[in-house]
Amino acid sequence: xxxxxxxxxxxxxxxxxxxxxxxxxxxxxxxxxxxxxxxxxxxxxxxxxxxxxxxxxxxxxxxxxxxxxxxxxxxxxxxxxxxxxxxxxxxxxxxxxxxxxxxxxxxxxxxxxxxxxxxxxxxxxxxxxxxxxxxxxxxxxxxxxxxxxxxxxxxxxxxxxxxxxxxxxxxxxxxxxxxxxxxxxxxxxxxxxxxxxxxxxxxxxxxxxxxxxxxxxxxxxxxxxxxxxxxxxxxxxxxxxxxxxxxxxxxxxxxxxxxxxxxxxxxxxxxxxxxxxxxxxxxxxxxxxxxxxxxxxxxxxxxxxxxxxxxxxxxxxxxxxxxxxxxxxxxxxxxxxxxxxxxxxxxxxxxxxxxxxxxxxxxxxxxxxxxxxxxxxxxxxxxxxxxxxxxxxxxxxxxxxxxxxxxxxxxxxxxxxxxxxxxxxxxxxxxxxxxxxxxxxxxxxxxxxxxxxxxxxxxxxxxxxxxxxxxxxxxxxxxxxxxxxxxxxxxxxxxxxxxxxxxxxxxxxxxxxxxxxxxxxxxxxxxxxxxxxxxxxxxxxxxxxxxxxxxxxxxxxxxxxxxxxxxxxxxxxxxxxxxxxxxxxxxxxxxxxxxxxxxxxxxxxxxxxxxxxxxxxxxxxxxxxxxxxxxxxxxx
Amino acid sequence: xxxxxxxxxxxxxxxxxxxxxxxxxxxxxxxxxxxxxxxxxxxxxxxxxxxxxxxxxxxxxxxxxxxxxxxxxxxxxxxxxxxxxxxxxxxxxxxxxxxxxxxxxxxxxxxxxxxxxxxxxxxxxxxxxxxxxxxxxxxxxxxxxxxxxxxxxxxxxxxxxxxxxxxxxxxxxxxxxxxxxxxxxxxxxxxxxxxxxxxxxxxxxxxxxxxxxxxxxxxxxxxxxxxxxxxxxxxxxxxx
Numbered sequence: 001x002x003x004x005x006x007x008x009x010x011x012x013x014x015x016x017x018x019x020x021x022x023x024x025x026x027x028x029x030x031x032x033x034x035x036x037x038x039x040x041x042x043x044x045x046x047x048x049x050x051x052x053x054x055x056x057x058x059x060x061x062x063x064x065x066x067x068x069x070x071x072x073x074x075x076x077x078x079x080x081x082x083x084x085x086x087x088x089x090x091x092x093x094x095x096x097x098x099x100x101x102x103x104x105x106x107x108x109x110x111x112x113x114x115x116x117x118x119x120x121x122x123x124x125x126x127x128x129x130x131x132x133x134x135x136x137x138x139x140x141x142x143x144x145x146x147x148x149x150x151x152x153x154x155x156x157x158x159x160x161x162x163x164x165x166x167x168x169x170x171x172x173x174x175x176x177x178x179x180x181x182x183x184x185x186x187x188x189x190x191x192x193x194x195x196x197x198x199x200x201x202x203x204x205x206x207x208x209x210x211x212x213x214x215x216x217x218x219x220x221x222x223x224x225x226x227x228x229x230x231x232x233x234x235x236x237x238x239x240x241x242x243x244x245x246x247x248x249x250x251x252x253x254x255x256x257x258x259x260x261x262x263x264x265x266x267x268x269x270x271x272x273x274x275x276x277x278x279x280x281x282x283x284x285x286x287x288x289x290x291x292x293x294x295x296x297x298x299x300x301x302x303x304x305x306x307x308x309x310x311x312x313x314x315x316x317x318x319x320x321x322x323x324x325x326x327x328x329x330x331x332x333x334x335x336x337x338x339x340x341x342x343x344x345x346x347x348x349x350x351x352x353x354x355x356x357x358x359x360x361x362x363x364x365x366x367x368x369x370x371x372x373x374x375x376x377x378x379x380x381x382x383x384x385x386x387x388x389x390x391x392x393x394x395x396x397x398x399x400x401x402x403x404x405x406x407x408x409x410x411x412x413x414x415x416x417x418x419x420x421x422x423x424x425x426x427x428x429x430x431x432x433x434x435x436x437x438x439x440x441x442x443x444x445x446x447x448x449x450x451x452x453x454x455x456x457x458x459x460x461x462x463x464x465x466x467x468x469x470x471x472x473x474x475x476x477x478x479x480x481x482x483x484x485x486x487x488x489x490x491x492x493x494x495x496x497x498x499x500x501x502x503x504x505x506x507x508x509x510x511x512x513x514x515x516x517x518x519x520x521x522x523x524x525x526x527x528x529x530x531x532x533x534x535x536x537x538x539x540x541x542x543x544x545x546x547x548x549x550x551x552x553x554x555x556x557x558x559x560x561x562x563x564x565x566x567x568x569x570x571x572x573x574x575x576x577x578x579x580x581x582x583x584x585x586x587x588x589x590x591x592x593x594x595x596x597x598x599x600x601x602x603x604x605x606x607x608x609x610x611x612x613x614x615x616x617x618x619x620x621x622x623x624x625x626x627x628x629x630x631x632x633x634x635x636x
Numbered sequence: 637x638x639x640x641x642x643x644x645x646x647x648x649x650x651x652x653x654x655x656x657x658x659x660x661x662x663x664x665x666x667x668x669x670x671x672x673x674x675x676x677x678x679x680x681x682x683x684x685x686x687x688x689x690x691x692x693x694x695x696x697x698x699x700x701x702x703x704x705x706x707x708x709x710x711x712x713x714x715x716x717x718x719x720x721x722x723x724x725x726x727x728x729x730x731x732x733x734x735x736x737x738x739x740x741x742x743x744x745x746x747x748x749x750x751x752x753x754x755x756x757x758x759x760x761x762x763x764x765x766x767x768x769x770x771x772x773x774x775x776x777x778x779x780x781x782x783x784x785x786x787x788x789x790x791x792x793x794x795x796x797x798x799x800x801x802x803x804x805x806x807x808x809x810x811x812x813x814x815x816x817x818x819x820x821x822x823x824x825x826x827x828x829x830x831x832x833x834x835x836x837x838x839x840x841x842x843x844x845x846x847x848x849x850x851x852x853x854x855x856x857x858x859x860x861x862x863x864x865x866x867x868x869x870x871x872x873x874x875x876x
Contacts, residue, residue: 007719011771012741013872014778015754017786018793019814020868021859022838027868039715327669334665338658379655383662390666397673434743476741482871483742487815487834489822491744497821504825 009475016482023486031474043081044095049088050081057098062470064122066098090117097123105132111139126429133422169247186303189240193299196233199226200293234270237263237296259302266296324399328365331394335361335387342379349376360384365391442493444477694727696768706772707780713772720768728765731755745819753813757793779872784856786869791855802842802850807835 020027042058044051044066061067076083084091090109094117097103105114105128118125128136163171172182203219203226219226241263248254269289301307314321336357343351350373351357360373364387375384484490492500670676696702696717703710724733731752738751758766758774777785792798796806811831818826842850842858859865 007715007722008737009741010716010779011775012738014775015738017778017869017872018750018754018757018790018810020865020871021787021790021794021842021855022811022814022834023864023868024834024837026864027871030871030874327673330665330669334662338662341654341658383658386662394669437743479741482868483814483817487818487830489815489818489824489826489830491818492821492823494821496823497825500823500825 009472009479013475013479016479019482019486023482024488025485027485028478028481030478031471044091045076045079045081045083046086046088046091047084049091051091051095053095053098059470060098060101061123066094066121068122070122086120087113087117090114094118094121094123097127102129103127103132104129105136107135111136111143115140126425130426133426134418137418137422166247167249169243170249173244173247185240189236190300190303192233192236193296193303195229196237196293196296199229199233200290200296230270233296234267237267237299241267259299262295262298262301265292266299269293324395327394331365331390332358332361335365335383335390338383339375339380339387342383343375343377346376346380351375351380361387364388366395367391438491439493440473441477441480442491444473445481445491448477694767696727702769702772705769706776708772708776716772716775717768720771728767729771730765734758734766742817744821745817747817749809749813749816753793753796753810756796757789783860783866783869787856787859788852791852800852802855803848804835804839807838807850808832811835811838 040055041052042055044053058066058071065071071082074082074084089106090113093104093106103123103125115125125136171178172185176182176186204217206215207218207221208215241260244260244263245251245254254260269292272289301311333354336354339360340351340354340357343349343357351360357373360375362368363370363373364384367388369388375381480491667676699710699713702708702713706713708716720729721727723729723737729737734755735748735751738754739747741747755766756762758770760770760773774789777789781789791802794802794806794810796809808831811834815826815831815834820826839848839850841862842855844854844857
């Protein structure tokens, strides 16, 4: 429940009068306002700057420093004000949080100073409002990276814990600076990639003439030498690939990665060539395969960070590039068509067809102007000039847009991912707050029953059950309680609901229970025989899970002290079990729970083994007989 | 010759026509391209003016007047107004805000229908917005009024169409709205006809002459006979 809305609680409670005539049962009593003080101004002196606010404003968030009694530690008797020796600038934001319910992050503030102040006042940074949350997270991430960099540079000198051989190898491959051997390997492979690429290039250079035949490329003249070089390079690459494959932590993922595909494509032609040399038909295809050897140059991307970044940015700007291509294609087709029809009339025109005009259009639009195709008619020349002008526009304009898009899209992608993650976190926070408030009610309901039970017992055990809820909260819970009474139904949480659904489909004898167990003496003043209704479902272990869970700790203690035979823990057998075995269980367990007072957080899932004996939700006045063997434990 | 001429002229005309067409096409497509690139704006749509937020700012009457009209003291009115103004800085609550505020108190289920009926009970003048005076007047009745006034206010709440009678459909709506606030996860499980049964019980109690509608007098009489209701009406006596 938001703090600001707490001011509307009187209205909500007053509106509850609308339920009264409809309700069938009497309403529970309202919580009394024990310390009804007039609202007073309190003075907060933060390093000399005085802030004043209402006391109730601060009490909206009772789990922070200012909202709880912790601030009494800072009360200055002489000046009758609360003195904090902290930063007044950040305190402004903190106090605004109490007033408006939103926590803002000032941009000029240092992130770690801000975090320190929030921690001091007991405020979680997650409550920061959406308007400032992104900025806060960005700064926090930068700070964390800075800290991490510092830590890394410290840790580099330290010796790593011993990794397995495979892991060391993988680390050596990924980060060549870890050891000299890795560095040597890195440079050797780099050298051989260079050698291989240069070999491929030089192979095709004409290398002087052998007397009696035409000029040969070097590859054919010194074929043996080139073949040896190629073999050496391919062997090195193969060994490297196999080593990487061996060392990879996830071989399947490694095989699918881009770099390994490039490796494979680079060395495959050689092996295929070995296999297929003698077959004349496929030697043409074999020659084509040699083209793939040029892919070896991409192996350099392992050695160059810049290439990798370029590849990534091209991938992320694919849509802009696509748009550029699309607009170019459109323009080319238009102009080619126009030129073709314009030049159709002239004789001996090179523009024989529209596709033939494509070449002219491309050359003109990119301002290359080879001059192999030239328009001769006037209309053709007009359109040709329009074409070259628009070519400048079409190409020159999107390029800076793309360049700026690179950086914009890059950052935008990062921000979009962050926002998506934050959105999930934000929704989760809202959900948690919602379930928190509903859980708080269920929780306090249990506490309330236990306190009532203890009061009935007349044994004021040590202190109170759980932490005292604020007045507003108790009033809110009373309101929800009235709603329950009006409709004759109760709030429970989700898991219990599902359990009940399953139960109701399995069991079908609640009716036989009620007469036997309704003979309990009148327990409390709550109406509608709610207690007996609960107890009807006991034998079928149909308890609200909240009770089960809170009794878990009790049950483990109780089972040890119990004289009952070992209870079966499976639900089905409990269902089928006969009544008589269970009724005595109820009695003893009731006693145990009455004495031991524990509220436990309701979110724990019931463990299978410790499924407790069906416990009555409250105390029972027919206590005394079996009280002797009960273990008295305080588990506060 | 004559035959060729028209043919040749036709061929020339054809290429001329094609050229003109080509020019037109090129111009249009280049304009379109520029528009697509966002460099020129060819659209005819007027830029829609942003919806002006109707900043209706309402200030309530003076504190003394409100104190005279209601059963609250000055201090209580001050506290109420502070909370009211915090949530609604413009001084009026519209139905959406009302529903949102009310929904925060009932996170389990859906409080919007009941809030809707409440809003129309608060908004006595049916203007669609609740000012601070209406708010405080209704609260004064609910918290500090006599039993008679409270019951009459409740009757007004149940009477959705404000015709002076409560019939079964209106009651069904109200009870359904109340049950909606409980949400799904209840113990015991909410069945489909639970609201209907509830309404039947209510009508049995309230409808004295069994004519299917409950008038104000029947309602007052039945409520005053029921001790539970009488006691629960006093429940929120010291809310402020």
